[in-house]
Amino acid sequence: MRTWESLVHEWRSRLEMEHPHRTPETREAVLCWLLTDQGEEFNGLDEEHQQVLEQSMEFCYNILCQRYLGVSPEAAYRHLIRRLGSLVLLRNKIRTWVSLSRDRRRTVVDVVQEVLQEMLNSDRYLQGEMRRITRCGGDRHLQNALVLASLEEYCLRPIRNQPLLVYRFVNYLRRSQRGGLTQVPSQELVRLVSVEIAPNHAPDTVNLLDAQTLEHYEGDRAWEEQQTLRDSVAREFAQYLQEHVSPLAAQWLNLYLQGYSQEAIAEQLQVPIKQLYRLREKVGYHAIRVFSLKHSPDLVANWLKTSLQDHQLGLTSSEWQQYYESLEPHQQEILDRFKAGESVEAIAHRLQLKTTQVTSEWGKLYLAAQQIRNSTEA
Incomplete structure (x- = not known):
């Protein structure tokens, strides 16, 4: 048992490794928020419950990042x-309520x-979380980020296979007595159609929207991860250009x-359009030949889904087979060793080559795969 x-110690080391550019005060504030002073409670738990608590920390950390x-x-x-607005079940309930209410202009x-505002004003757990985040320290931007991350995690907690936010919305409807859903005929029968069914009169019900909700959730999460990776690549590349090319x-x-457009950029930067086109070519060269190959290859590969280990350089199975067979034997060996996770220095030592030669060969292999991807997309 841990x-x-x-x-x-593990979380502190991880924060230092993944966020080296942030101040120690910021990292300690994030650590305080994640761990929530559960030392004695954690040591008294069995291994299974410890794993559940660690998974909860990992989930909150991923939301924050x-x-x-x-x-x-x-x-x-x-x-x-x-x-939160992308939750399918919640969105459908809200749209139904709005369509039946008097104010149909609401979105x-x-x-x-x-x-959410009502929850922040009245929910005791959230108010306690905000007080705890204040005690953890950090600047206002960090505390705001921690509050929003805590709010999302709290709203997504599953209660009887539905996010907690759905139940908060139902409570909100009950307090909104003038809303459309409360205006039902008093002299007529109202038939309620449930989204849950009980197959073959079984005691356990099946929610018809669970699969659809999960599918939309996974799709939204994948899109958000792509956007986050794109923003990370843009920030890193802009910093690289600032330091190695020019401001x-x-x-x-x-x-x-x-x-x-190029014309609008030239006007804003007050640079001749011909000089701007030369600058664009220079940026493109550094993006393809230097940044994506030498400076931050893992970051770019994760964003474009072109990593060698997980995505076969972005090629389909048939494209990869043709690509691999077109290589010379020494190129295939270099590619295999890179795919096995060996470093440039280890490959150079094993093949009795210079590290620059291995790097050059890897650049050729990467660009050849990129050319295949571009031709397929075209």
Whole structure:
């Protein structure tokens, strides 16, 4: 069985490794938020319950990193509303209520915001969480991120196979006595159609929306992870351009990612359009030849789903087979060793090559696979 001290040490080391650019005060505040002073309780639990508690910490940590940490308060709040508003069961209930109510101009976002505000004002658990987050320290942006992460985790807790937020919405309806769903005919029978069925008169019911809700949840989560990875790549690449190319290149990238045309960027940066096109080619070279191959290959590969180990450089099974057979024997050996997880230095030592030669060969292999992907997409 694990001890509380080993768990604290593991999380502290993990935060230092995954967030080296953040201050020690910030990392300690996140650590305080995650662990919630459960030392004596943790040591008294059996191994199974310890694993459940660790999974809960991991879930909260992933929520924080994916949507809230290092994000502006406005963007973080949008992420929360988009995430909770995407719950299929909740969205359907809200739309039904709005369609039957007097005020049909209200949107799902409006109702979710009202329910969340009511929870923050009256829910004792959330109020206790906000007081605890304040005691953990950190600046206002960090505390705001921790509050939003705690709020999302709390709203998604499953209660009888439905998110807790759904029940909070039902309570909100009961208090909104003038809402449309409460205006039912008093002299007529009302038939309620449930989304749950009991097959063959079995005591256990089956929720017809569970599979659909789970599918939408997984799809939304995958999209949000992609957006988070995209933002990480953009930040890292902009910093790389700032340090290794020029501040002008970093400014061009930020404007380009915002959707500005080359003419609009040239006007904003007050740079001749010909110089800007040369700068674009330079940025493209560094993006493909340097940043994605040497500087941050894992980050880019995870974003594009082109990692060698997990995604076969982004190739389908048939494309990979043709690609692998087209390589020379020494290239196949280098590729196999990279796929096995060996480092550049280990491969160079084993094949009696220089590290620059191995890096050069890997660049050729990567670009050849990229050319196949581009031709397929075209």
